[in-house]
Amino acid sequence: MRYPFPVGRSDFIQGDEAIARAAILAGCRFYAGYPITPASEIFEAMALYMPLVDGVSIQMEDEIASIAAIIGASWAGAKAMTATSGPGFSLMMENLGYAIMTETPLVLVDVQRGGPSTGQPTLAAQGDIMQAIWGTHGDHSLIVLSPATVQEAFDFTIRAFNLAEKYRTPVVLLTDAEIAHMRERVYIPNPEEVEIVNRKLPQNEEEARLPFGDPHGDGVPPMPIFGKGYRTYVTGLTHDERGRPKTVDAEVHERLIRRIIEKLERNKENIISYETYALDDAEIAIVSTGIVSRSAVRAVKILREKGVKAGLLKLNTLWPFDFNMIEELAEQVKKIYVPEMNLGQLYHLVKEGANGKAEVELMPKIGGEVHTPMEIVERVVG
Amino acid sequence: MYLKSAYEIRDKYLRKDMLPTIFCPGCGIGSALQYTLRAIDDLGLNQDEIVWVSGIGCSSRVPGFVNFDGLHTTHGRALAFATGIKLANPDLKIIAFMGDGDAAAIGGNHFIHAIRRNLDVTVILINNFTYGMTGGQVAPTALKGLRGTTAPYGQFENPFDIADLAVSAGANYVARWSVFNYLQGINSIKKALSKEGFTLVEFLSPCPISFGRRNRMKTSPELLRWYQKITVPLAKAKNMPPEELEGKIVIGEFADRDRPGLVREYEAYKKRAKKMMGWEE
Amino acid sequence: MRKEILFSGFGGQGVILASVILGRAAAVYENLYAVQTQTYGPESRGGASKAEVVISDEPIDYPKALKPDCAVFFSQEAYNKYLRTVREGAKVIVESDLVPHRDEEFEKKLKVYALPLTGIAEETTGLSLTMNILTLGVLTAWTEVVSREAIEKAVLDAVPKGTEEINLRALHKGFELGEKARTEGL
Numbered sequence: 086m087r088y089p090f091p092v093g094r095s096d097f098i099q100g101d102e103a104i105a106r107a108a109i110l111a112g113c114r115f116y117a118g119y120p121i122t123p124a125s126e127i128f129e130a131m132a133l134y135m136p137l138v139d140g141v142s143i144q145m146e147d148e149i150a151s152i153a154a155i156i157g158a159s160w161a162g163a164k165a166m167t168a169t170s171g172p173g174f175s176l177m178m179e180n181l182g183y184a185i186m187t188e189t190p191l192v193l194v195d196v197q198r199g200g201p202s203t204g205q206p207t208l209a210a211q212g213d214i215m216q217a218i219w220g221t222h223g224d225h226s227l228i229v230l231s232p233a234t235v236q237e238a239f240d241f242t243i244r245a246f247n248l249a250e251k252y253r254t255p256v257v258l259l260t261d262a263e264i265a266h267m268r269e270r271v272y273i274p275n276p277e278e279v280e281i282v283n284r285k286l287p288q289n290e291e292e293a294r295l296p297f298g299d300p301h302g303d304g305v306p307p308m309p310i311f312g313k314g315y316r317t318y319v320t321g322l323t324h325d326e327r328g329r330p331k332t333v334d335a336e337v338h339e340r341l342i343r344r345i346i347e348k349l350e351r352n353k354e355n356i357i358s359y360e361t362y363a364l365d366d367a368e369i370a371i372v373s374t375g376i377v378s379r380s381a382v383r384a385v386k387i388l389r390e391k392g393v394k395a396g397l398l399k400l401n402t403l404w405p406f407d408f409n410m411i412e413e414l415a416e417q418v419k420k421i422y423v424p425e426m427n428l429g430q431l432y433h434l435v436k437e438g439a440n441g442k443a444e445v446e447l448m449p450k451i452g453g454e455v456h457t458p459m460e461i462v463e464r465v466v467g
Numbered sequence: 468m469y470l471k472s473a474y475e476i477r478d479k480y481l482r483k484d485m486l487p488t489i490f491c492p493g494c495g496i497g498s499a500l501q502y503t504l505r506a507i508d509d510l511g512l513n514q515d516e517i518v519w520v521s522g523i524g525c526s527s528r529v530p531g532f533v534n535f536d537g538l539h540t541t542h543g544r545a546l547a548f549a550t551g552i553k554l555a556n557p558d559l560k561i562i563a564f565m566g567d568g569d570a571a572a573i574g575g576n577h578f579i580h581a582i583r584r585n586l587d588v589t590v591i592l593i594n595n596f597t598y599g600m601t602g603g604q605v606a607p608t609a610l611k612g613l614r615g616t617t618a619p620y621g622q623f624e625n626p627f628d629i630a631d632l633a634v635s636a637g638a639n640y641v642a643r644w645s646v647f648n649y650l651q652g653i654n655s656i657k658k659a660l661s662k663e664g665f666t667l668v669e670f671l672s673p674c675p676i677s678f679g680r681r682n683r684m685k686t687s688p689e690l691l692r693w694y695q696k697i698t699v700p701l702a703k704a705k706n707m708p709p710e711e712l713e714g715k716i717v718i719g720e721f722a723d724r725d726r727p728g729l730v731r732e733y734e735a736y737k738k739r740a741k742k743m744m745g746w747e748e
Numbered sequence: 749m750r751k752e753i754l755f756s757g758f759g760g761q762g763v764i765l766a767s768v769i770l771g772r773a774a775a776v777y778e779n780l781y782a783v784q785t786q787t788y789g790p791e792s793r794g795g796a797s798k799a800e801v802v803i804s805d806e807p808i809d810y811p812k813a814l815k816p817d818c819a820v821f822f823s824q825e826a827y828n829k830y831l832r833t834v835r836e837g838a839k840v841i842v843e844s845d846l847v848p849h850r851d852e853e854f855e856k857k858l859k860v861y862a863l864p865l866t867g868i869a870e871e872t873t874g875l876s877l878t879m880n881i882l883t884l885g886v887l888t889a890w891t892e893v894v895s896r897e898a899i900e901k902a903v904l905d906a907v908p909k910g911t912e913e914i915n916l917r918a919l920h921k922g923f924e925l926g927e928k929a930r931t932e933g934l
Contacts, residue, residue, distance in 0.1 A: 087746070089744070114555075115551065115554070115555050117550070117551060136736060136737040136739075136740035136741070137737075137740055137741060137744060137746060139737065141554045141555065141733065143550065143554065143733075145547065145550070145580070146547075146576050146577060146580040147576065149544060149547065149577075150544065150547035150550070150576075150577055150580070151547075153540065153541070153544045153547035153548045153550075153551065153577075154547055154548065154550045154551035154554075155551055156540075156548055156551060157520075157538065157547075157548035157549060157550065157551025157552040157553075157555070158551035158552065158554065158555035159551070159555075160538060160551075160552060161518075161551065161552045161553075161555035161556040161559065162555065162556060163551075163555040163556075165551065165555070179541055179544075180540075180541055180544065183540060183541050311518050311536040311538075311552060311556065311559060312515065312516060312518070312536065312556055312558065312559050313515070314515040315536065316514075316515070316534050316535055316536055317536050317537070318482075318530065318531055318536075318537045318539070319537065319538045319539065320531065320539035321539065321540065321541060322539070329484070329485065329531070330531060330539075
């Protein structure tokens with residue numbers, strides 16, 4: 086198969102472009118979107134590439150329609166993606182809930198910019214962390230990934246597709262305006278080097294009859310996609326294992342919602358990803374995610390030079406969240422700092438995890454600039 | 468036209484375990500559904516190559532009752548979901564069952580843009596002037612003066628003429644009947660299902676419980692008689708002055724053309740892209 | 749080895765493109781780590797424009813310049829705004845016609861190469877637009893942050909078809925000027 090960009094070599098490209106190329110290599114063949122800064126470059130790259138690889142790229146009338154279209158495409162068997170930024174992300178909350186309820190694999194990229202509302206269209210922020218996890222109504226769970234470099238934007242996009250397919254769930258890739266427009270060296274692998282996971286399809290009539298059941302005991306039902314004779318009925322209403330609406334049956338509702346949440350919860354060891362830097366003997370921990378982690382690594386290096394035993398925990402996934410790991414960290418260190426580009430979101434998860442075992446201090450910054458390493462250092466050494 | 472018995476149609480196409488339907492006595496949705504199934508049957512379409520799509524409302528529950536692949540989505544969004552299904556697998560035929568509020572209010576933007584793109588889909592639109600499922604609020608099709616729980620003193624806004632809107636936006640086929648016009652209804656759906664691009668068959672459909680009751684028409688026959696009074700066949704309407712058409716609803720076939728559908732346009736676009744990039748001759 | 753290079757001027761001078769070409773030369777043709785970031789003024793033509801490139805032989809943590817090792821100033825506004833952000837001993841290229849007012853005091857701490865870059869570009873290629881490519885030539889030969897082969901390949905990747913020859917002429921003129929600065933120990 087021919088690719089519309091060089092593979093098997095390094096390139097020097099923007100984060101948005103890296104996400105588009107990764108999606109194509111991950112097998113994405115359907116993209117629907119609506120223009121928005123700073124996510125438009127993802128769409129523009131998809132628009133350029135998709136017709137060449139026999140995929141679809143279509144500009145919808147708004148973000149509600151964009152996510153709707155990719156859900157439809159996913160049920161027709163395609164790997165599908167959309168990308169947006171804050172204002173569009175808010176509009177997508179309705180159908181993100183639908184995707185969770187109907188267990189539809191898809192990838193939703195949110196390139197964070199300053200908010201609320203139209204806010205700061207061209208500047209980076211991390212103000213959508215809580216929205217990504219809890220934005221849609223009702224009890225639910227989904228997967229949220231958070232890259233810090235252009236290479237990670239590429240790698241995590243491929244991972245996002247694989248997780249979506251494996252667990253039949255929407256996956257949010259939470260990036261930001263800084264990574265979106267930054268150019269960086271990225272290794273674009275050969276297609277043979279890319280690990281590809283495909284959704285489970287029903288292996289027999291019995292499995293096909295239970296599109297929302299648990300025939301394998303792993304919480305993830307095979308997906309009877311449209312056009313194969315399964316006659317699947319998919320609804321956002323509370324439904325039983327067969328997909329039949331059962332809107333006033335408390336037991337059916339609880340069984341469905343608990344399975345959707347638990348299929349991720351019990352696989353969380355396979356989903357959660359993080360990196361540490363100089364954390365083994367640390368007395369001061371910094372917990373961060375995304376672009377801020379890059380300032381934090383530098384800050385830790387400077388702090389170590391000053392004789393402060395600092396270390397970093399960089400979270401690559403934001404949900405599911407490993408509260409136990411944070412508690413263990415809190416038992417080891419004296420204090421945890423949480424630098425983030427908002428007025429306190431990740432902080433609340435870390436504080437809940439720390440469970441009072443160590444003091445947790447927020448280092449908020451808003452306005453569009455990433456924390457400088459010295460800002461973090463000065464806050465720690467006072 | 469030979470009509471099979473309704474039982475035969477029911478046994479062949481409905482999910483028995485989902486019956487009875489949620490529809491109230493006197494509701495017109497069942498009739499429109501029956502016409503659609505008869506059209507499918509007459510055309511000999513493959514049941515496994517059709518996907519029924521819907522949004523929210525009484526009419527949107529239809530895909531649950533028919534034994535086909537079906538996607539019951541969010542309010543107003545059916546056609547946006549349908550766009551994804553159709554483009555990802557063009558071999559599938561899409562039928563969208565929609566209500567007036569679903570298509571013309573919350574889904575108005577998706578509706579006009581699906582038509583603008585000439586998405587290959589057949590829309591069966593149930594127009595009962597009301598939000599039946601939520602208890603009789605006024606719909607964007609409600610004629611001036613009609614009552615609903617959110618306009619208890621009579622609608623004061625202007626109505627949308629959905630068929631007219633669809634013609635203007637570029638649909639390939641547009642027809643409107645009342646559910647009383649069953650033969651015209653079936654024939655229109657057959658035509659709609661046989662064409663490429665966006666096709667729409669709108670039905671004036673009685674809702675005695677949520678709508679009729681508030682407008683001095685407590686039963687379905689009363690509503691059907693009212694339709695007889697307010698509807699004017701297109702041929703006759705052409706010779707009527709605008710004053711006389713005030714408060715009337717024109718029925719008939721409003722558009723029948725063959726512009727290329729979205730699937731064909733996108734296939735050509737892919738070819739153009741490959742040619743422009745030198746990938747193909 | 750962490751090298752930080754600052755490019756600044758006004759929109760339309762090719763500030764951003766120069767930074768992208770340098771980053772690409774390092775990342776794609778020297779197999780180094782490189783990251784390029786940019787800020788625009790209110791308009792993409794005429795407003796203030798700044799780009800930074802960080803090059804390293806190990807993964808780059810903080811992606812922005814902390815204290816630039818090299819800097820290029822194409823306008824008085826950019827010079828006034830960013831000159832004092834560079835580190836002591838930094839190699840600085842100044843478009844002397846466009847930066848008439850200089851901070852002589854601070855420049856004493858730096859290695860400054862001031863040239864009428866726009867004029868030289870116009871003389872060399874007939875196109876003042878090639879000034880940014882010429883400057884890349886100066887920077888490469890003077891600082892040796894990337895090799896001449898690498899920057900040449902990156903220039904060819906980036907410039908529009910049909911303009912390769914003109915741009916290479918500008919680049920080579922830049923090499924000549926940069927070489928002079930290097931051998932003279934500037």
